[in-house]
């Protein structure tokens with residue numbers, strides 16, 4: 001293949017925020033000769049066509065996967081097993097299947113059993129996103145400067161991993177390879193728990209009596225406002241994250257609850273030094289994130 005082209009035919013199963021952003025990169029840089037898009041709703045398929053992201057659309061995952069060099073599963077995690085089962089009969093040796101799910105071990109457990117001999121499954125997760133869903137909200141710079149974690153199980157073909165890595169590098173990402181269980185553990189604290197806290201705090205406000213709620217909304221300073229942005233993310237996607245990374249999230253939630261109790265105690269007993277000490281350490285972490293270019 002020439003001219004920076006990585007693939008002849010690419011199949012996107014799911015063309016929401018993540019799928020459409022990657023499809024935009026492929027269009028922009030001519031990484032694929034042909035893009036086939038699969039989704040459930042006519043409206044979504046129409047949008048993908050109107051945005052110029054699809055050469056062919058279908059509601060049948062198997063039709064999309066047939067003859068694609070690479071199949072990108074970009075749907076909520078809970079659908080991945082059924083999609084793998086649906087495409088399995090048409091997959092041929094040498095094809096690559098990858099995904100973008102925010103949890104990795106559960107996706108591997110759901111997808112791998114359906115992969116025929118010689119088909120390369122390379123699980124992946126771009127650590128990038130916004131609170132908006134759907135193909136109309138994607139943009140081609142979403143992955144620039146962000147990490148993508150690949151979690152290929154032992155024995156995955158090196159060439160297939162290299163190809164998926166190159167694809168993400170073309171999108172401007174830095175790529176790391178991690179063990180799937182370790183990925184899920186790390187993401188439980190860096191992403192899944194913070195988002196759960198945001199859902200919880202916004203839920204607390206939703207339950208306040210009407211007059212107080214109106215004032216909270218009127219005077220919401222950056223603290224609450226930032227939580228509402230995080231808590232405005234797609235409900236189905238996040239439902240699936242918690243259902244599929246249950247143990248790691250519960251473990252982090254336990255630690256969080258213990259630390260929160262300690263904070264509660266410090267406030268109750270007027271232990272200002274302990275509070276200040278914790279807040280100093282928090283500031284330090286923020287500075288480290290800025291220094292790492294991930295702010």
Ligand code: NAP
Pocket residue numbers: 013014015016017018019038039040041042044045074075076077079083100101102103125126127128129130131132133134135234237
């Ligand atoms: P999204 O914007 O809601 O899009 C989901 C897409 O999947 C839609 O095109 C939807 O089509 C399609 N879909 C859903 N169920 C399907 C099925 N059974 N068969 C075929 N297509 C189906 O979602 P997203 O934000 O792109 O997230 C997709 C994946 O990326 C999730 O696994 C998530 O964990 C991961 N991820 C998300 C973020 C983020 O911040 N959003 C970040 C990193 C990773 P219809 O419209 O026709 O239903």
